[in-house]
Each structure stands twice: as C-alpha cells, then as structure tokens.
Amino acid sequence: xxxxxxxxILVGLIVALLVVxxxxxxxxxxxxxxKSEFSRVVLEQTQRKLVIAGTPKLSVWPNVGIALQGATLxxxxxxxxxxxxxxxxxxxxxxxxxxxxxxxxxxxxxxxxATAIKNKDxxxxxxxxxxxxxxxxxxxxxxxxxxxxxxxxxxxxxxxLANVQLTWRDDKAGTRTDVSNLSLxxxxxRANSAxxxxxxxxxxxxxxxxxxxxxxxxxxxxxRLNLSPQQSSADVIxxxxxxxxxxxKADVKLTLNGVQGNAGKLSINTLSVKMDAKTGDSSVxxxxxxxxxxxxxxxxxxxxxxxxxxxxxxxxxxxxxxTLPIQGALQFNxxxxxxxxxxxxxxxxxxxxxxVNVGEFNPLTLAFDLNxxxxxxxxxxxxxxxxxxxxxxxxxxxxxxxxxxxxxxxxLKGQTVVGAIRIGAAQVSNLKLDKIKARITLADGKxxxxxxxxxxxxxxxxxxxxxxxNGNVISVKQTLAGISINPLMKxxxxxxxxxxxxxxxxxxxxxxxxxxxxxxxxxxxASLSLRDxxxxxxxxxxxxxxxxxxxxxxxSTQAANASQKTDFTELAASFKVANGVARNDDLxxxxxxxxxxxxxxxDVGNDRMNYLAKATVVTSAIGQGGAGLGQLKxxxxxxxxxxxxxxxxxxxxxxxxxxxxxxxxxxAKKAELKARLDEKVxxxxxxxxxxxxxxxxxxxxxxxxx
Numbered sequence: 001x002x003x004x005x006x007x008x009i010l011v012g013l014i015v016a017l018l019v020v021x022x023x024x025x026x027x028x029x030x031x032x033x034x035k036s037e038f039s040r041v042v043l044e045q046t047q048r049k050l051v052i053a054g055t056p057k058l059s060v061w062p063n064v065g066i067a068l069q070g071a072t073l074x075x076x077x078x079x080x081x082x083x084x085x086x087x088x089x090x091x092x093x094x095x096x097x098x099x100x101x102x103x104x105x106x107x108x109x110x111x112x113x114a115t116a117i118k119n120k121d122x123x124x125x126x127x128x129x130x131x132x133x134x135x136x137x138x139x140x141x142x143x144x145x146x147x148x149x150x151x152x153x154x155x156x157x158x159x160x161l162a163n164v165q166l167t168w169r170d171d172k173a174g175t176r177t178d179v180s181n182l183s184l185x186x187x188x189x190r191a192n193s194a195x196x197x198x199x200x201x202x203x204x205x206x207x208x209x210x211x212x213x214x215x216x217x218x219x220x221x222x223x224r225l226n227l228s229p230q231q232s233s234a235d236v237i238x239x240x241x242x243x244x245x246x247x248x249k250a251d252v253k254l255t256l257n258g259v260q261g262n263a264g265k266l267s268i269n270t271l272s273v274k275m276d277a278k279t280g281d282s283s284v285x286x287x288x289x290x291x292x293x294x295x296x297x298x299x300x301x302x303x304x305x306x307x308x309x310x311x312x313x314x315x316x317x318x319x320x321x322x323t324l325p326i327q328g329a330l331q332f333n334x335x336x337x338x339x340x341x342x343x344x345x346x347x348x349x350x351x352x353x354x355x356v357n358v359g360e361f362n363p364l365t366l367a368f369d370l371n372x373x374x375x376x377x378x379x380x381x382x383x384x385x386x387x388x389x390x391x392x393x394x395x396x397x398x399x400x401x402x403x404x405x406x407x408x409x410x411x412l413k414g415q416t417v418v419g420a421i422r423i424g425a426a427q428v429s430n431l432k433l434d435k436i437k438a439r440i441t442l443a444d445g446k447x448x449x450x451x452x453x454x455x456x457x458x459x460x461x462x463x464x465x466x467x468x469x470n471g472n473v474i475s476v477k478q479t480l481a482g483i484s485i486n487p488l489m490k491x492x493x494x495x496x497x498x499x500x501x502x503x504x505x506x507x508x509x510x511x512x513x514x515x516x517x518x519x520x521x522x523x524x525x526a527s528l529s530l531r532d533x534x535x536x537x538x539x540x541x542x543x544x545x546x547x548x549x550x551x552x553x554x555x556s557t558q559a560a561n562a563s564q565k566t567d568f569t570e571l572a573a574s575f576k577v578a579n580g581v582a583r584n585d586d587l588x589x590x591x592x593x594x595x596x597x598x599x600x601x602x603d604v605g606n607d608r609m610n611y612l613a614k615a616t617v618v619t620s621a622i623g624q625g626g627a628g629l630g631q632l633k634x635x636x637x638x639x640x641x642x643x644x645x646x647x648x649x650x651x652x653x654x655x656x657x658x659x660x661x662x663x664x665x666x667x668a669k670k671a672e673l674k675a676r677l678d679e680k681v682x683x684x685x686x687x688x689x690x691x692x693x694x695x696x697x698x699x700x701x702x703x704x705x706x
Contacts, residue, residue: 500533
C-alpha cells in the first residue's frame with residue numbers, strides 16, 4: 001500500500017508539473033515576437049524578406065507544436081515573390097523534452113508554391129539557398145574557423161507535404177516545367193550525420209506536372225529503406241512514370257527487389273523495367289530484367305545478365321508487329337565516363353550481335369562492332385504512299401515539285417565514333433546486297449565509310465563514302481566490277497533503260513542544304529563499260545530498215561518503248577560532271593552490224609537529258625536484227641534522246657541524215673568526176689608527148705641544148 005501511494009504521488013507530481021509547464025509555456029509564448037524574430041534572422045542570413053500573415057499558434061497536447069497560417073518569401077535582395085505557403089505545423093514529443101531531447105512527431109506543409117529560375121546568364125535565383133552565395137561565403141571565410149559542427153540528428157515520426165506546386169524555368173534554354181501537385185508522406189524518418197545512418201518507413205512520393213506542354217506523373221513507393229556505411233537494404237522499391245502528350249504516350253514501371261549493400265557497394269537481385277510507349281500509330285512494349293551491381297566509389301553500374309523482349313508495332317509495317325528478344329550485358333562507369341554494351345537479338349531470320357564501347361561521354365567517343373547475318377530493311381519500313389510516288393513522278397516530269405526539306409547533318413558534330421559493320425545479306429530501298437563490309441570513322445563532323453565493299457548483282461563494289469557536316473558535303477568513290485546493270489537500275493532507280501554486264505566507276509562530290517541543291521551541285525567523273533547488252537526503248541535496226549520508207553519525210557519523234565531494244569556487243573562511255581550535269585562526248589557502241597557514237601548532257605539536277613546519238617551501219621549481219629541492212633551500209637542516222645527521265649522521247653532526225661547522205665553522195669560524185677578528169681588529162685598529155693616524138697621533138701630539144 002505504501003508503494004502504491006508513493007507511485008500515485010509521483011504521477012500526480014508529474015501531471016502537476018506538466019500542467020504548470022503548459023500554463024507557463026502559454027504565458028511566456030509570444031507569437032508576434034517569434035514571428036518578427038524569425039523574419040529578422042531570415043533577412044539577415046539570406047537577404048530575403050519573410051512575411052508571416054497570421055500569428056504563430058501553440059499547442060501543447062498530445063504534442064507540443066507550432067502552426068503557421070500563410071507565409072511568403074521574397075527573391076534574393078528583392079521584393080519580388082519567390083515562394084509562398086498556405087500552412088505549416090511542426091510538433092515535438094512532450095516527454096523527451098524533460099530529458100532535453102527533441103523528438104519531432106510530425107512535420108506538415110500544405111500549399112507550398114515556389115519558382116526556380118535559370119537566368120539567361122546561367123545564374124540561379126536559388127543560388128544563395130544552395131550555399132552558392134558569394135557574399136555569404138566570403139563573410140564566413142573572414143570569420144575564420146568555426147570549429148567542429150555538431151552532429152545532425154533527425155527523428156521524425158511522420159512527414160507530410162501536400163498540394164506542393166513547383167516551377168522550373170530555364171530562360172537560357174527557353175523551357176519550363178511545372179509541378180502542379182506534389183505530395184510526400186512517410187512513416188518514421190531517422191538520420192544521424194555522425195554515424196552516417198538513415199532509415200525511412202512508408203515512403204510515398206507522387207508528382208503531377210507538365211513540361212513543355214507534356215503532362216507527366218511520377219510515383220515512388222518504398223515500404224522501408226535502411227542506409228548505413230556497413231549495411232544498406234530495401235525489400236522492394238517501385239518507381240513508375242507516365243508521359244502523356246498530344247501525339248505520344250509512355251508508361252514505364254521500374255521495380256528493384258532485394259537491395260543490399262553498404263557505403264561502397266550495392267547489389268540488386270532483380271531490376272525489372274516494363275514499358276509501354278506509343279507515338280502516333282507506332283508502339284513499343286517490352287520488359288527487361290537483370291541483376292545489378294553498383295560501386296558507389298567508382299560510380300559504376302553493371303547489369304550482368306540483361307534479358308527481355310521488345311514488341312514494336314505499326315499498322316503501316318508489312319508484318320504489323322515484330323518481336324525482338326534481348327540478351328546481353330551493360331557496364332557503366334560514371335567516374336571514368338565509360339560504358340560497354342554487349343547485345344544480341346533476333347527477329348524473323350535476322351541475327352544481330354553488337355558490341356559498343358564508350359570511351360568518353362562528353363564529347364562522345366564511341367567504338368562499335370556490328371554483325372548481322374541477313375536483314376531486309378524494306379520489310380520493316382512502311383511502303384511509299386501513292387501520293388509520294390505521284391509527287392516524285394510529277395517533279396521528275398517537270399510538274400510542281402513538293403518543297404524540299406532541309407538536310408541537317410549537325411548530329412555528326414561533337415562525336416568521335418569508330419566501328420566496323422558486317423552484313424551477310426541485305427535489302428534496302430529494294431537494292432539486294434551481299435557480304436557488306438564497312439569501316440566507320442566519325443570525327444570533327446565528318447563521317448568516313450572506308451573501305452566499303454560488297455557483292456551485288458553478279459559483281460562486286462569497292463570504294464568509300466564521305467559525309468561532312470562542315471558545308472553539307474558528300475563524296476562517293478566506287479568501282480563496280482562485273483555487275484549486271486539492268487536489275488541494278490531497276491531496283492535502284494526503277495528504270496529499265498540498259499542491259500549488259502560490265503564495270504562502272506564513280507568519283508562524285510556534291511554539297512547543299514537540300515536534296516535538290518545537292519543534285520544540282522554534283523561534280524566529278526564517271527565511266528561505264530558494258531558487254532553483250534542492249535539499249536532499251538528503241539530498235540535502231542528496225543529504224544534503219546525503215547529508212548527507205550522514211551527518206552524524204554519530215555523528222556519523226558517516238559516515245560520510248562520498253563518492248564524495243566538495240567543490242568550491242570560492247571558499250572563504253574565516260575562522263576564529266578559539273579553543276580549537276582553529266583557531259584559525255586565519247587560514246588562508243590559496237591555490234592556486228594552497227595556502230596553508235598554520240599555526245600550530250602544528262603541533267604541530273606533537273607531530271608532531264610538531251611543527247612544526240614549517231615548510228616551507222618557498217619556491215620550486213622543476220623544475227624541481232626541485222627538482216628536486210630546491206631543496202632544501208634554506211635548510212636548514219638542521228639537519234640536525239642531528250643525529255644524528262646520519266647518520259648524520254650527519241651527523235652529520228654531524217655533531215656540531218658539526208659543532208660549528210662546527199663553531201664556524202666555529192667562529195668563522192670565530185671571525187672569520181674575529178675578522178676575521171678585527172679585520168680583524161682593524163683591520157684591527153686601522154687598522146688601529146690607521143691605525137692611530138694613522132695614529129696622530131698627529140699631533134700628540136702637538141703637544137704636548144706636540151
């Protein structure tokens with residue numbers, strides 16, 4: 001009974017002390033004084049004006065707390081508003097106060113609004129709050145050493161932020177990001193700067209905002225986090241992000257399971273990333289997983305076993321959807337600014353293996369090796385729309401062309417890239433290529449592909465390609481040997497103009513801001529040498545056989561006819577290219593019955609040509625359509641090829657042929673008459689000399705000493 005009485009007395013005394021303490025606290029608490037003192041300290045230390053609208057209020061049970069209603073903070077050394085707050089409350093436990101310990105029970109902020117600005121000169125309007133204020137730094141340095149700082153200890157039962165609105169405005173870049181609703185809630189939060197430990201329970205962060213017109217949502221959920229130099233852990237961490245814009249939408253979910261580590265290293269049993277993104281009609285869905293190892297000292301991250309798949313879909317693709325299985329590994333070192341990616345995938349019949357090594361991030365220095373067994377690029381690209389084909393045709397025929405888009409090669413600047421590409425078989429833009437090998441070098445804004453070799457259309461190609469962002473210059477040097485020209489021209493240009501097998505040499509350079517400008521700036525040389533082929537669109541043999549009928553008629557023009565052709569055994573030509581026009585003066589085509597020469601211009605810049613070919617019958621042949629040409633031996637027929645590439649026409653210049661033939665006949669007649677006259681003169685001279693001899697000519701010569 002005595003003990004119970006003693007306990008009752010002690011409890012009564014404690015309650016009495018608490019009541020007295022509460023009464024004294026209320027009596028001595030001066031909200032207006034605290035408000036003015038707080039504003040004074042803020043102004044002295046930050047040169048910012050703090051205005052608290054209401055009087056701070058005190059509560060003593062169950063926790064001691066102070067509440068504010070309405071406050072604003074100005075910009076540095078200015079009256080302009082920087083931040084505002086609707087309400088704030090901080091409460092501490094009563095009992096620990098008796099042992100001089102402050103335990104914060106709850107920290108609550110509601111309606112915080114603030115704007116952070118990066119000015120055009122790169123300075124921040126919050127530099128002073130981040131400890132970057134020069135005046136403050138100088139004043140602290142002048143005061144000398146301050147001694148060891150007291151360890152910071154935090155013990156908060158809960159933190160709650162609600163209705164937070166933040167704005168980040170970059171006046172230098174012209175961008176703006178608005179966080180319209182940020183909320184943060186936690187359970188117990190403990191931290192100790194001396195032991196470098198921290199723990200957070202029930203962390204939940206949600207953010208809604210908008211950046212450059214695109215709405216986004218972020219959510220972080222971590223049931224428990226423990227951080228310490230010896231051991232850090234988290235059972236699971238979930239992070240999700242959503243981007244929603246007018247033409248695109250993306251959802252990404254990141255999950256970390258089994259997080260363990262310490263101040264130096266961190267391991268994650270499983271990192272899982274799920275994504276679902278859509279841009280226009282195209283969509284990408286996928287999931288990637290890997291264990292993760294993090295070295296905090298080296299700032300390195302290693303994903304040792306990256307596996308997963310990506311599904312890419314577009315209704316314009318022939319197969320609508322393609323699935324890419326992913327296998328590989330990724331290593332990233334932030335301190336050394338290096339990274340390595342080893343990746344392999346397969347879709348349809350294509351196997352792709354890529355190795356990428358990044359030696360430096362800024363400026364980018366990268367090396368890679370890419371191997372593909374076979375790949376049909378056209379199979380995964382949307383087909384050209386009918387309007388595009390019609391537009392291209394109209395432009396080629398001299399109709400209204402669509403505006404030419406600018407070629408921006410600025411992406412080539414600032415990076416250094418070297419690498420090798422090997423492709424077993426490929427189809428791109430309908431071109432069919434085999435055994436492609438290329439060495440890539442990108443430096444100082446110039447991309448060089450050299451050597452560049454491949455097999456194509458029964459032959460091979462060797463040479464180089466250069467693309468420079470400094471002036472938008474493109475150079476091509478290629479030697480094509482033993483190729484079949486007809487299928488190459490059909491696949492490359494959709495033109496059925498020429499047949500034969502042989503060699504092509506190109507040394508072409510151009511420059512310009514658009515494709516049209518580059519076509520009109522083409523310069524360099526080209527040559528062509530073919531055997532056993534044909535010129536498509538006209539049958540010169542048939543035309544010459546019809547010459548007897550056409551003689552005396554006016555010039556005739558006929559459109560190219562794909563069903564007609566002129567065979568040859570050899571064809572050679574060289575071109576000098578300047579300002580988009582390829583000039584040829586040495587065309588030489590041979591067949592058993594005909595010879596073809598010519599000269600003219602092929603205007604690549606304007607998709608037109610004007611070429612005069614001259615066909616001459618040299619013999620009568622039975623093969624290759626030569627029958628019936630015997631009577632036309634020596635006859636030369638001028639054929640002018642002109643017009644847009646899409647609608648070439650052949651003009652048989654009979655008048656020029658008749659003029660040449662008549663002149664040839666007149667010249668031949670003159671030569672014949674001259675020969676006959678010379679013969680008659682010689683005959684008369686001989687007769688005269690014989691007559692004189694008979695009349696004593698020799699005696700007369702003796703009289704004169706001859």
